[in-house]
Amino acid sequence: MKSLPSRPDIDHLKRQAKDLLADFRRAAPDAVARFRNALPLAAGRDPASVSRLNLRLHDAQSCIAREYGFDSWTDLKAYVDARRSSEGDPAILAKAFCRLVYAEDLADGTNRARPQAASRLLTEHPDLPARDPWIACAAGDAALVRRQLEGDPSWVNRVGGPLGLTPLIAATHSSFLRVPEYRDGLHKVVDLLLDAGADINLSVSKNSASVADAPPQAWRVSALHGAAGVNFDFDLTRRLLAAGANPNDGESLYHSLDKPVCTPLLLEFGATVTGTNALFRSLDFDDLDTFKLLLSHAEGTDELKGGRLLFWAIRRRRSPAHIKALLAAGVDPAVQTKDGVSAYVQALRYGLPDVAAALKAAGAASDLSEDEQFMASCARNDAEEARRIRARRPDLPAALEDTQLKMLPELAAAGCSGPVALMAELGWPITMRGGDWNASALNHAVFRGDAAMARQLLACGASWTEEHGFGDNVCGTLSWASWNQPLDDGDWVGCAEALVAYGMPGAQPDNEDPDCVVVAGKRRRFSEDVAAYLLQRGAENAG
Template sequence: MKPVIKRLPARPDLAHLKKQAKQLLNDWREARPEALERLQALRVVAEPVSGVDRAAQRVEAAPRLSLAQLCLAREHGCSSWSELSAWVTVRRQLSEDPARRLQHWLALVYPGDVVGSLDRARPRLAAQMLEEEGTAMLGEDPWLACAVGDLETLRRASSRDPAWVHRPGGPLALPPLLAVTHSSLVRLPAFAEGLRDSLRWLLAAGADPNQTAGSRWPPASVAAPSNEHALTALYGAAGQHGDAILTQLLLDAGADPDDGESLYHALEHPDCLQPLLEAGARVAGTGAIYRVLDRDDLLTLRLLLAHGADLNEPPPQGAAQAWPSPLLWAIRRGRSLAHVETLLDAGADPAVRTAEGLDAASLALQYGLPALAERLACGAQPAQSRLSARFVAACSCGDEPAARALLSMQPGLVAALSAAELRLLPEMAALGRHEAVRCMVRLGWPIATPGGDWSASAFNQAVFRGDAEMARFLLAHGADWREVHGFGSDALGTLSWASCNEPDGIGPGPDAGDWPGCAAAMREHGMPAARPDPQDPDALLIDGRSLEFSDEVCEILLRLP
C-alpha cells in the first residue's frame, strides 16, 4: 500500500520536526517494530525478507539521524530533509506574508540566476504549492502561464495581443521563451509535455529562438540584471534542466548553439550535448575540455574531441594555470590510462610542460601514477635524474619503505622540495589518496601547506570530503582546525559549508561524506565546545562564531563535552 502523505500545518515548526526525527532515531535504536515499519514503508531501509520472522531480521542500515530525517521527509512528500526544511520555510512565509505568495512560488520554480537569489529551483515544492494554493494566483498572465505550460492561456493572450510573444513581461520581466525553458517544472512528468507544447506554439507564433535576458545572479537582481552575463532560452533547456526535446526544438528553430553557457553545462546532460554539437556548437575556447576531465566521463571526452576540442587550449583562469594543457590537467585529476590514451590518440603532445617545467611523464610520476608515466614515455621507464624527484614519486605512490630509503641517502630532501612539490600533500588529500598522505606526513611534509583548487591544507581538504579517517590521522600528526584556506575561513567553516551542502564529486573512500566523524575528530583534538546560539535557533556558537551545520553534525558537537 502506498504510504499516505502527511500535510504540514499552516505554520509548521522545523524544531518540532527535528524532535520527531530524533524520537524516530531513538525508537530505531531500540528496534521498536513501528519505527522499523515506517522506515521500511518509505524504503529508507530494506524491506523484510518474505517468509522470515520479522523479529529475527536485522535492519542492514545502521541507525543514523540523517536516515530518520529522510523517513520523515518522505512521509511529508519530500525527497530529502533539505527539501522538507525548504517546504517548512515556504509554508511559514506564506502564513506570515500571504500577499507575496506568487513571489515565493516563483522562487521555487526558477533558479537563482532568474529570480535574483543564491538558491536552486525546487520543482517538487513548486508543484505542491500550486496544488495547495490553486492556479488562480497565476491569473491570466501569459508569462506565468509559460512557467507551467498552460497553452490555452497563451492562446487567449495572443488573441488579445499577438505581439506579447516578442517582449519580456510578468513579475520576473522574462521573455516568453525563457519563462518556458528556465522553468524547473519541466523536470516533472506532469508539466513536461505542457511546457514543450508551449515552446512549440511560441516558436510557431514567431518568437525569436535567441531571446535573452540579463542574469539576475547576485549582486545583480530582477530590477537590475547583469549587462555582462546573458541568459538564453537554450541555456535553460540544455544547461539548466537538461531537456533534450526543448533543446532540439530551439536548435531546429535557429537558436545559436554558441551562447557561451549551454555547451559547458550540457556536459552533465548527454542527451542535450549531442544535438548541440551536431548543430555546430564550438568546443574550443569554452573550457569544456577541462571540465569533462574533472569528471570520470570517457565517452563525453571522446565526443568533445570528435567535435573539435582543442588539445592546446589554455586553461581557465585560476589554479588550472599551473597545468597548461588538457593532458596535464587529466594527470592532475588522476584520470585513467584510457583517458590519457584517448588524448594521445587525438594528438596531445606528451612533451608539453607544466609551469614548473615538468613534462607529462614526469608529472604522472609526481602524482603517483607510474602506469601513466610509462605510457607517456612511450613504453620506456621515465627518467628521474634527481633524487628528490624519485623521493616525491615514492611518496605519491604511498611507498614508504622506498621513500625512507631515499631520505636516508639525503636527509634534507623534504626541506629542499619546491613549493609545487610541497603542494602535492593537499592535492593527494583532495584525491582521497590515503597512503600517499600518510607517507608524506610521516616523512615530514609541512602539514599545513595549502594547495588544490581552493588553496586549502590537507586537513581542510579532508574535512571538505567528509573523510573522517584522514582527518583523524592529520589531527594526530599536528594538523590544526584553525588552518585558513583560500576563501578566508578555516576548517570549522569548511565543516559548516560541506555538512550543509554535501558537495558532489567528493571522490572515493569509505569515509567520504562522514562529516559527523570529522566534527567528532575536531572536537577531540582541541576545537572549543559548541553551544546553541541564543540569537539564531539554526546555528551553534563555537569559539565566538555563529555557524550552521547539518543536524547530524550539530548532534555530535552538542553531545561531546
C-alpha cells in the same frame, strides 16, 4: 502517506526526527518499523538487522520526509519554508514558488531547484499560474499561455514575472521539465511561444557570485541554455535548435557536459568548442566518449597547443585513454609547466604510473631525480620504497620545493587517503595549502566528508584552525560542506567528531538565529545532525 498540518512548522518536524531517533536507539519496535518502511538504507532488512544500523539524525529526518511524501529532508524543509514565508502575500508566494522551480543564480540564490517541493506548492495553490503568465510558463499551463498570447500578442518577448525572464526562458529553465507529468505541457508552451513569434535567441542578464565577498559577475541566460544545460532535455533542445537557436550562446555547450545527452546535438548544429572551456570541463568527468567527441570538433584549436589540457587531465586523474586521445589530437607529450615540470613527472606526482607510462611510450623523457622518486613512491602509496629513499635522504620531505609539497593537499582533494596518510606520517608539512581553493589537506578532507582522512591528519598535527583561500578555517569548511553536501557519501558528523576530539570546541545555541549555532564565538550554520552533535558536546563541556 502522512499529511502535513495546514501550517507546518519545521521546528516541530525537527522534534519528530529527534524523537524517532531516540525511540530507535531504545529499540522501540514502532521506530524500527518506520525506518524499514521509509528509509532506503533499511529497506528489505529484517528488524534485527535494522536495529544494528548506526543511524543518525539525518537518517531520521530522511525517514520523516519520506513519510510526508518528499524524497529528502531538504525538499521538505524547502517546501515548509516557502509555505511559512509566503502566508497571506501572493507576491511572496509567487517568488517562493520560483525559488523552488528554478535553480541557483536564476532564482537569485545558490540552491538547487526543488521541483518536488514546487509541485506540492502548486498543488496547494492552483491559482498561481492564473495570477502570473510567467508562472504559467514555468508550470507548463498551455491553456493559460494560449489565452495570454491571444489577449496580448506583444507579451511573447516581454521580460517580467518574479524573476525578470522572457516567457520562453521561463519555460525552458523550469525544473518541471524533469517531472513527467509536467514535461508535455512545457513542450506545448514552448511550441505556442515559438509559433507566436518568440525571439528564440533573446537572453536576459543575471548576476552571480561564487564567494560571499566577491563582486557579482554578469552572465547571459538563453532559452537554449535551459533546455540543454540545465534540464538536459534532448527533444526540447532539438526543437529549439531546429527553430534557429544559436548553439554558441556562451553557456549551453559548457553546461551540457554535466549530463551530456544534448552535447552531440549542439555540436551537430554547429556549436564551437574553441574558447568555451568545454574541453577542460569535460575532463572533470570520467566520460571518454564525450571527450573524444569534443576533440573531433576541436582540430587545430589553440587549446590543444601547449600543455594546459594535458596537465588538467592529469590533475583530474583521467585515464591513460584520455591521455592517448590528447596525444592523438596533437598535444606534445614533452610539454612542461612554467616551472619546468614535465607531464611525465606530474603524472607520477599524482600517483598515476599508467598515465606516466603512456607519456613515456609517446616519447616523453622519463628521468627522475631522487626527490621525484620519493614523491612518486608516496603518491602511489609505496611506503617501503618511500622509507628506503628517506633513509638515504633524511632531509626529505623538508628539502622539497613548495610546488612539490603542495601535492599533499592536492592528493587530499582527490580523496587519495593512502598516499595522504603516508605523506603525513613521513613529515610532510601538514598545514601546506593547495588545491582549487588554496586549502590545507584537513580542509579538503572535511570538505569531502572523509572522517578517516581527517582523523589521520589530526593525529599527525593538523588543526581545526587551519585557514583556506576563502578566508575561513576548517570549522567553516565543515559548516559549508555539511550543509551543501558536495559528495553523496560524505560523513560530516564523523568529521565533527574527529575535530572535537582534537580540540575544536563544541557549539552553543545562537539566541538571535535559531538556524545557527556559535562555535568559538562565531555564528555558524551546519546540517541538522552536525549541529546536534556540536550542541551536545558544547552542553557537556559547559556542564
